[in-house]
Amino acid sequence: MDEEKFDAIVVGAGPAGSAAALTMARKGLSVVLIERGEYPGAKNVMGGVLYRKMLETLVPNFWEEAPLERPVVEQRMALLSERSAVTAGFKDPALGEPPYNAFTVLRANFDRWFAGKAEEAGAFLLPGMPIEDVVRKDGKVVGVQAFDGSELYADVVVVADGVNSLLAKKMGLRGELRPSEVALAVKQVISLPKETVEQRFNIQDGQGVVMELMGAATGGMVGQAFLYTNRESLSIGVGCLLSEFVKTKKTPYDLLEDLKQHPFVAPLIEGGVAEEYTAHLIPEGGYDTVPQVYGDGFLLAGDAAKFVNVLHREGSNLAMESGRLAGETVAFAKERGDFSAATLRRYREHLDAGFVLRDLHQYRGVPGFMEHNPQFFNFYPQILNEVARDMLTVDGVPKREKERSALRRVLRQRPALRIARDLYGFWRAVR
């Protein structure tokens, strides 16, 4: 048995793990950051919107050195029917300049760089090392065991191994994810010349657009699709609750192919070359599914703790923030010389007081609401398209008649009281 002991072991070099390792290494702790992939980011998937604020807290002016794609200056939302789209959006070119709000990224590049920052700060990166379990002594976590049986020891283990968190399962903190609390997403990167990207999305060098698509974009299933601009490529993908795929027997691959052929999307990706195809899960169960995130000798961060705000497409920022708070908590525990749950509970207190768990708590009703109200993903996008088409068609019919006929069209398909109930339900879920 190798008796060398670190202050902390971090399992998983995604945004959560690298943030935790960086924070602890900067505070002078001895840290090993363990990653199963050949290099950090090798297998990691994200639509690709990375928010500025949380990373800036860790790496000031990171945009001067990080491998980013484009600063996001415009966010669009499109509700698709089979042929058409109702769209809305917000654009501010000022968001393309410091201090920025968000960037598109490709995770293979970004994660490698971010883990490198933890290394620069003094963390020891160990790639290609899948961890199978934690090591316990007297009921306390004291290290980890790799698949090859070797063991490493530390005062604290930060579990940041993502949505499937083998370690959290082995520790009895989580069971398997229920199909209604996890989305299966597929993504393709499609390369296009830089000028083509900029012309098609009406942007300039150093500007990016992100677009969320609903309705026919997911075949009416509970979920969402996306199309983001990178420097010389587009990221396109679609994700739906796993339970929806089970119910409809549709495959994610077919959904993505349908999306690419939709008349609203096809011209945007035309002539592009598909570079890579990836699939990944997203934990969407929200606040009520968050497991115990601390205990004697361990902390859980990021997707492993199910920190994803599905309504706002936020995950990487919650991962970084929870990783940073985990790192600070371990440093505090080190000062005290006490790594028991009684000290590490401070982590949960910080999460509760900050945006991570306050936002998830506010939206705790959203996952259940989405699951049981598929009309927001099929009926409403469809009817909005029909009404928009009617109202915008200039055909000599007086506007008052058009309004009445639009109202009749809506009420024929969904009575007023049900619409009122839908809106009330949504309001209750997000307030």
Ligand SMILES: Cc1cc2nc3c(=O)[nH]c(=O)nc-3n(C[C@H](O)[C@H](O)[C@H](O)COP(=O)(O)OP(=O)(O)OC[C@H]3O[C@@H](n4cnc5c(N)ncnc54)[C@H](O)[C@@H]3O)c2cc1C
């Ligand atoms: C299609 C898609 C689109 C998304 N879009 C966005 C978006 O636009 N914006 C956003 O903010 N979030 C988005 N998310 C969510 C975001 O990707 C996650 O919330 C975020 O990556 C979580 O970070 P993490 O560090 O907790 O986990 P991960 O990024 O999953 O990292 C976990 C790491 O642990 C490693 N690992 C796993 N098991 C082991 C093991 N046993 N031993 C050693 N290492 C292990 C993995 O290889 C990985 O490197 C998206 C997710 C998906 C799937």
